[in-house]
Amino acid sequence: MSAGTNVVTADRNFPKHQDLVEERLVLWYFVAALTFMTVSMLAGTLMGLQLIRHNPLPAIEILSPGRWRMIHTNAIAYGFLANAFLGIMHWVIPRLTLRPCLNRQLSYLIFAAWQFVVLATAVGLIFGQAQGLEWGETPVWIDPVAQLGLLLVAINFGAPILQTRGPMYVTLWYYLAALVWTFLTYAMGNFVPEYFVCGSSAGAVGGLFIHDLVGLFVTPLGWGMMYYFVPILLKRPMWSHGLSLVGFWGLAFFYPLQGIHHFLYTPIPMFLQYGAVLSTIALELVVVTVIINFVGTLYGTGGLVVTNLPLRYFYTGILFYFLTCLQCALQVTMTFQALIHFTDWVVGHAHMVMFGVFSMWQLGVMTYLVPRILKTEWYSTKWCEWHYWASAGGLLVMSGDLILGGLFQGWSWAALQPWDASIRLSLPFWSVRLVAGLVIFAAQLLFLLNFYLTWRNAPRSTSVTEPASGLATA
Amino acid sequence: MSEQRQPYRTHWLTWFFSAMVLIPTILGFANKFLDLVLVVQGDEDGAFAVTPICNYLFATAGFLCLFVWTATQGAFQNLDGPSHTMMENEKRLDSQP
Structure with missing residues (x-):
């Protein structure tokens, strides 16, 4: 050994x-x-x-x-x-x-x-x-x-x-890298444009910062978390740990190249813009390895996604992750970008990433861990179900609405219609977005209330951990 | 712990995707490096690019060192070993009184 x-x-x-x-x-x-x-x-x-x-x-x-x-x-x-x-x-x-x-x-x-x-x-x-x-x-x-x-x-x-000595589990790779990357990314974004560079160069660094904050802070911490919790809930190891390492190293080498894709059609040199476009499309291969691995791990036990709520959160997030990455590969092409640049498509995409993927994963982990730590079941498992459906449904409506609205905005601008025209056509989409946002907001308040009531019902001593919560039955 | 033999399909997929990831990465890196050389040689239009390219080179050098260090630590010898160990440890942690 x-x-x-x-x-x-x-x-x-x-x-x-x-x-x-x-x-x-x-x-x-x-x-x-x-x-x-x-x-x-x-x-x-x-x-x-x-x-x-x-x-x-x-x-x-x-x-x-x-x-x-x-x-x-x-x-x-x-x-x-x-x-x-x-x-x-x-x-x-x-x-x-x-x-x-x-x-x-x-x-x-x-x-x-x-x-x-x-x-x-x-x-x-x-x-x-x-x-x-x-x-x-x-x-x-x-x-x-x-x-x-x-x-x-x-x-x-x-x-x-x-x-630790010897081969590390992939979660630790992601976490270790995230600790270093987050420190460097924060320093790069907050100090370099402020004190050292200006103009287009500062814009390029800003693009790197925004992108790396997602890719080198949120993404490795999120996937690291998934590689830990999914096998535990499924009670089986990852389909291929080797493939998960390909995903990790692919992220490490590809992600830093891509920040400029946030600033296509700007004065930043075109070779940099094209480099970002190509590496973004190439990263889809890395994403495919990750998706194959998680689907392979679930293979034969797919029914658990229906009965196990935390697992449902995780695989919903994985599905949204695949969709957002697919969007990425399309929207970074110059042709597509010409249509959606500065539109609400981008806002819809961002909400799908931040809430549909990472927040859903974190809420799933909370749904799993809170009863374990408090040694009691959720105050209301029905509320937990409502929380999931309102969050996932609200997000689907919100991001779909904004993505569609973004296309209409882009077509309006491409047709050289007055600015007011694009505002008028956006109002129905913004109204739907507000309603969807209120549904998501209500779901989180319900979750917070459920959390509070569960904690209030918890036994005083929380020194021993029970194996699993009722919602995470495998 | 006895070394577990990887199923052929996952072994094949790992190498396939490794190649798919590494080849474009190396090409991309070479392309970026060539651009940097051109900038240093006085192409004024590309002067904007020095900062992001330096950032990328800095980050990539770090990853490369980490990758080499990992390989020397034997992380790629028993690829699925850590996954089984993690499951075993979790079971033992949860079975404690």
Whole structure:
């Protein structure tokens, strides 16, 4: 047996779950994540009302729609996604490495520091201190604090991973890479355009930043999570661990090339734009390896997707992931881009990625882990089902509506119709988007209430972990 | 732990997709590097590209080092081993009192 396989032969030496996982912190992260998701969706709702000319907060500068929009995107990225990922990593990494995180106090310090960073960002944005970079609007005075926070996160989680010997499971590869990539990506996006380069060069770096934030922060943490939870829920290993490594290394080598595809038809040199287009299409091969692997793992047990709610969340996200990547391969071609550039197609695509894929996965993990940690069933399993269907259905309607509306906008502009004409034709699509958004928002509030009532019903002691929740029956 | 033999189909697929990923990656990298050389030689129109290309070279160099280090650690010798170990460890963690 290889030392690196982390299997300890003598049971008495085998670490105990409660010594590895700080369950309370996992729950705290989930609460923080869902709180920021509520804030983000409230901001999205206000922005949706503004688009159909029903702004409920007119003439209040600090609550102007432009600022709410930044709250919406930043609260989702750094408040919801990052908090949920950190909580999930506190569960996954110690159990995979059989080692706790580097320091328990440091874990709590990071939790507090990260909430400070997100709250300070929100306050800074409301008071007009945004940095001029999409998804990097974090005020410049917060950037060093956030960068330090990311360094501490990398040290705290990196230590147990680096202590493992021999071949690592693919989840640890994704996590280890994400810790380094997120630190570098944040530094690149928030400091390079601000202090070192300008003009088109800064635009190119900005494109890299936006794309890498999705591809090198959210994607590896998301897939790392899936490679851990899907085999556990299916009670069988991945169809091919080797193929999963192809997916990982493909992501590593291809993704950094692609940022420029966010800035096609700009003054950025065409050879760079074409390079981004080609590598985006090539990345679809990598995506295919991942999809084949997860479908192969499910093969013969597909019925579980119906009965096992967390698994249903996961495979719904995988389906949306395939759709978004297929969209990517099409929309980065210059011909297609000429039609959809600056339209709501892009907004629909972004919502499908961020909510349809990564948020659905995280909500699935929460649906699975919360009862395990609290040692009690969900207060209402029916509410959990409602949460899933309203989230998935709402997202399908919202993204489909925006994608279709984007095509109409593009055709309107291509026909050289007046700007007002494209606004008029967009209003029905924006109305549908608002309704779909309200359905999604209501579903999250229901989930939050279910979470609260489940926690209230939980037994006092939470020191021992039960194997599974009722919704995750295999 | 006895080394488990991979099924032929997954073994074949792994190599097939490895080739599909690596060949365009190497071509893309060579293309980018050629562009960088042209920029350094004074093509003013391409001067914008120096920063993103340097970023990409920096990142790729990191991945390459990581890849070489991984290979030397024997990560590609028993490709499905870590997957079975993970399942085994999970079972043991959950079966504790």
